[in-house]
Amino acid sequence: VYMNNSILQIIDGMTLEQKAAQLTQISYAHVTKAQAEEWARRGVGSFLHVIGDEARQLQKIAVKSGNVPIIFGIDAIHGHCINRKATVYPSQLSMACSWDAALVKQVARETAEEVTTDGVHWVFSPVLCLGRDIRWGRVDETFGEDGYLAGELGAAMVKGYQGDSETSAMSVVACAKHFIGYGEAIGGRDSYDSELTYRKLKDTFFPPFEKAFEAGCASVMTAYGSIDGTPCTVDDRLLKSILREEAGFDGFVVTDWDNITSLVSNKHSFENIDQESVAALNAGNDMMMFTSEFYNAIISAVRSGKVAEEELDKAVEHILTVKLRFGLFENPYKNTDKSVLECAEHLQTSKKIAQEAVVLLKNDGILPLDESLKIAVIGENAADIRAQYGDWTYFTHPVPNYDTAPERPFVTLLEGIQARAQTRYELGCQVLGECCEIEKAVEAANKSDVVVFAFGDNVNISGEWHDLAKCELTENQQKLFDALCKTGKPIISVMIASKPMCIPYVIEKSNAVITNFNGGMFGGEALAQAIFGEINPSGKLPITFPYHTGQQPSHYGMLSGWHGSKYQDLPEKPLFSFGHGLSYTSYEYSDVVFDEKLLRLSLTVTNTGDKCGTEIIQVYFRDKVSTVLTPIKRLIAFERVELKAGESKRIDFVFTTKDFSFVNKAEKRVTEKGEFTIMVGGSSDDERLTMLDFTVDKDYSF
Secondary structure, three states, X not given: OHHHXXXXXXXXXXXXXXXXXHOEXXXXXXXXXXXXXXXXXXXXXEEEOOOXXXXXXXXXXXXXXXXXXXXXEEOOEOEOOOOOOOOOOOOHHHHHOOOOHHHHHHHHHHHHHHHHOOOOOEEOOOEOOOOOOOOOOOHHHOOOOOHHHHHHHHHHHHHHHHOOOOOOOOOOEOEEEEEOOHHHOHHHOOOOEEOOOHHHHHHHHOHHHHHHHHOOOOEEEEOOOEEOOEEHHHOHXXXXXXXXXXXXXXXXXXXXXXXXHHHHHOOOOOOOHHHHHHHHHHHOOOEEEOOOHHHHHHHHHHHOOOOOHHHHHHHHHHHHHHHHHOOOOOOOOOOOOHHHOOOHHHHHHHHHHHHHXXXXXXXXXXXXXOOOOEEEEEOHHHOOHHHHHOOOOOOOOOOOOOOOOOOOOOOOHHHHHHOOOEEEEEOOEOOOOOOEXXXXXXXXXXXXXXXXXXXXXXXXXXXXOOOOOOOOOOHHHHHHHHHHHHOOOOEEEXXXXXXXXXXXHHHHHOOEEEEOXXXXXXXXXXXXXXXXXXXXXXXXXXXXXXXXXXXXXXXOOOOOXXXXXXXXXXXXXXXXXXXXXXXXXXXXXXXXXXXXXXXXXXXXXXXXXXXXXEEEEEEEEEEOOOOOOOXXXXXXXXXXXXXXXXXXXXXXXXXXXXXHOEEOOOOOEEEOOEEEEEEEEOOOOHHHEEEEEEEEOOOEEO
16 A cells, blocks of 8 residues: 555655654663554554564554554664674774775675564664774774775765665665764763864764765764754754755654653753754654654644644655665565574675784784794683674673673684684783782793783773773783783783773883774684784774873874974874784885876885785875865875785876865865875875875865
8 A cells, every 4th residue: 555655645644643653763672562562553663672573573563553664773883783693793993994895895785684684674884973082982883083984984884784776675774873073072972062163074074974875875863962062963954954955865864862861861951851852853853762752742742833743744754765765665574584694604704804804003023923832812802702792792782781691603812822822821810800810821921932912991891881081901901911021921912992092011012913903703713813824914093093092182184283293291193093004014105106187196006025915005185275274184095905925016096176175164165276295105104105296276166
């Protein structure tokens, strides 16, 4: 019946109660089964965190009741990780170390295939916030600090989720979040105010979302935070003028978790739910996540004349358009083939991206190790799969269950090393907690040739609600590392953590340092493979490592003009720059030429070492003089290049004038005439870049 009617005809046939229900999303984990079934009969628009037979039963009730099919949503931040049988991929930050958009797209495609087996139509991903302050607990969910890289990887993820055919039983609706400036909150405080201007918002934080919309992203989630005191969820300029009118977004908008209630009880922006419900709808939100009180509040508001029913109709139209677009009316139950869960192809993808995500931060020549050496593996994170996974798995959501037994297959760092060399393992200490066995760790180190020190964080001090004031080693781990240093044994430090840490002492005292952040099921194996030379590390950092927590902000795209150019009690440079990553081979850039007329950069890259490897070429530019302050450098292109030992390849990048643009004081994107510098190399460090000047001879407006 629905397929034979237009969307507007469907809306005309809906009662006010059905329309209000369509704008409501219910958390299955927070209602009884009977209450969930009543919501399905009422015509609820969406459930979240309900999967499998329970989801399909609710869908049957909704359809049998003559309602619009339910769209089931789930947090699939790095795989369908709430299902214990699903593939756990590396975190977004870890995946970003690969700079491999094609592989990120494949991860999203496979995630879509897995979530649809549970009747899910919609994933709350990709996260397009920028992680520019590592105090923020949710940096792990981002693609790092750069808008261009986040945009390229985010768009790839959208294409993977939504597939070549959006009506396919194995395609899902992507959701770009959190709109917008969420990660820029003052002091890294989650959900706090962001002191942004709309000009800076459009210049720096909007481009990743724009790329996602160009890729067809069908939904957007608003941010918890606020911009200059105005909550994003009730900012009609953001949600109507910028999102829909300027960007042309034609999907639907959902609030973040219970943000309607939060604006009353937490941010104190409204006196009650009734006021906030009207404001949220009028501002441009279409669906309210986990605020069931919205249902009665908005019905009452329409009947009392506080909001026009036409406003509900617009929101319902946005939702139904997406439901029709993705085939929910034809097939509301999605894919039922469970064979993709734990399938070899998906596991192999998780292994491959974990390998590509390995970043070699330091190496004095000790790596790769010989398998004949006796290895002491020390540290809780070497054997803790929860730390290796990070946030947003069945350990943490929808309800925290840290003590649940982990589901195989997975390989920890310890297991990866044990499979390759004679190994002694000692806990040494917990990341947090009272268990401390440093003497046993020292004894193991003294009986071994080399120490592998596994350090980092865990889900108790990372993720949502877990911001940090200090990003250094925990006290326990610092004591353990000091004791290991005193043994005089060579130390390979392995960081298994959600985000960068401020660890200059660890870097100084270690012979080598390596990471892939939260590497997923096979993150530990990938690290072990790199340590023993089975793979050549090719990952590059998508985020800066500050020298000290107080050095922030220290992202590579800083503005010029700071008197003194540094904190007087800290080095000028960060510990590791954006784009940094070493290899077991070496690369040389030569014959670099830039054609001003064609805006074409050409170069030759050569593997000058004796091992095969993959170099990630990075291209930056700087506008030397601009009418507003612009970054000292900005990424505009990159390419992964595989090279055999001794091999050379000629690489071309072709640009448009828009690639050298910025948003001016009038909030218009422009490229101004004048002098520019284009830079190319293996990291954002000036020492690794070849720089060429060029001229743009007239102004452009876009």
